[in-house]
Amino acid sequence: xxxxxxxxxxxxxxxxxxxxxxxxxxxxxxxDVLVQVRHGPPSxxxxxxxxxxxxxxxxxQRGDEIYIGxxxxxxxxIESRLLQETATCLVxxxxxxxxxxxxxxxxxxxNVANAAACADGTPPLVCLDAVAxxxxxxxWRAAPVxxxxxxxxxxxxxxxxxxxxxxxxxxxSSARSVFLKLGRRNAQAIAxxxxxxxxxxxxxxxxxxxRVVPGSTLSHLRRFVExxxxxxxxxxxxxxxxxxxxxxxxxxxxxxxRRWSTEYKEIALHGLVACALRRVFHLxx
Ligand SMILES: Cc1cc2nc3c(=O)[nH]c(=O)nc-3n(C[C@H](O)[C@H](O)[C@H](O)COP(=O)(O)OP(=O)(O)OC[C@H]3O[C@@H](n4cnc5c(N)ncnc54)[C@H](O)[C@@H]3O)c2cc1C
Numbered sequence: 680x681x682x683x684x685x686x687x688x689x690x691x692x693x694x695x696x697x698x699x700x701x702x703x704x705x706x707x708x709x710x711d712v713l714v715q716v717r718h719g720p721p722s723x724x725x726x727x728x729x730x731x732x733x734x735x736x737x738x739x740q741r742g743d744e745i746y747i748g749x750x751x752x753x754x755x756x757i758e759s760r761l762l763q764e765t766a767t768c769l770v771x772x773x774x775x776x777x778x779x780x781x782x783x784x785x786x787x788x789x790n791v792a793n794a795a796a797c798a799d800g801t802p803p804l805v806c807l808d809a810v811a812x813x814x815x816x817x818x819w820r821a822a823p824v825x826x827x828x829x830x831x832x833x834x835x836x837x838x839x840x841x842x843x844x845x846x847x848x849x850x851x852s853s854a855r856s857v858f859l860k861l862g863r864r865n866a867q868a869i870a871x872x873x874x875x876x877x878x879x880x881x882x883x884x885x886x887x888x889x890r891v892v893p894g895s896t897l898s899h900l901r902r903f904v905e906x907x908x909x910x911x912x913x914x915x916x917x918x919x920x921x922x923x924x925x926x927x928x929x930x931x932x933x934x935x936x937r938r939w940s941t942e943y944k945e946i947a948l949h950g951l952v953a954c955a956l957r958r959v960f961h962l963x964x
Pocket of ligand 1: 711712714
């Protein structure tokens with residue numbers, strides 16, 4: 680058993696999370712934390728509901744950056760005109776999360792804090808170079824999402840800290856971002872593999888901007904700079920996308936070694952990255 684309390688502001692949530700008399704955890708959509716408590720005794724005495732804190736529900740442009748509150752749900756991301764225009768990979772990922780009930784409740788902050796290797800929200804955030812803004816009793820700190828997530832279900836979040844929002848710079852006007860997911864089923868599928876990718880061309884028609892972030896591949900989510908380097912300066916073609924896909928597979932195998940799933944994953948990642956890049960560079964039929 681555990682207690683429940685709803686916070687009305689970030690200040691109140693942080694005070695409740697740091698109450699020395701009660702071990703508390705944030706509750707956003709509950710689609711991870713409430714599933715976990717069904718499998719064993721909770722490691723907390725109280726859930727602090729942050730799902731309706733107004734400051735954590737904002738989606739807006741601030742100067743050259745996009746600001747997304749950590750309690751924004753997938754449905755809110757999907758419906759945001761601003762994000763449709765500036766963060767296509769995040770919108771596409773949100774469309775593929777669970778079913779409507781999960782999309783209506785699950786949040787981006789919960790996805791990052793839970794840090795599942797198969798998460799769909801995190802590769803787009805890393806692809807967009809997003810920074811998480813974190814509040815505690817000591818004040819504010821900021822951490823790139825790629826550094827905040829340190830491994831499967833592991834983050835550099837300290838007890839009592841609350842992710843309040845994410846920011847990321849708007850992509851260059853020539854750039855486009857996409858998200859693809861390979862699951863066992865189309866709906867309600869936890870990703871077996873996914874990839875967020877972005878790219879753009881210079882005036883000479885050659886690639887001058889590239890980001891490739893496969894999910895569910897390495898123990899530490901990161902941009903595949905090896906693939907990005909291979910793309911920069913080249914003219915986009917289906918052959919180049921194939922070469923980039925093969926390089927993504929090579930990078931994964933080099934990092935993880937060969938295991939029972941490698942035979943499938945290497946081929947699947949190759950195809951997924953190649954397909955994502957063909958979409959980025961408008962090479963799809
Ligand atoms: C049927 C089903 C299908 C699913 N399908 C997918 C899928 O396709 N893709 C996918 O990626 N995930 C999927 N999930 C997992 C889940 O829905 C997502 O990870 C979701 O984003 C979690 O967000 P939440 O708001 O529900 O988090 P919660 O369950 O509320 O919280 C998760 C964890 O994060 C912490 N937390 C929450 N918010 C914050 C914050 N702002 N700051 C600090 N800590 C915080 C909580 O204390 C808890 O430890 C699925 C889950 C279910 C049950």
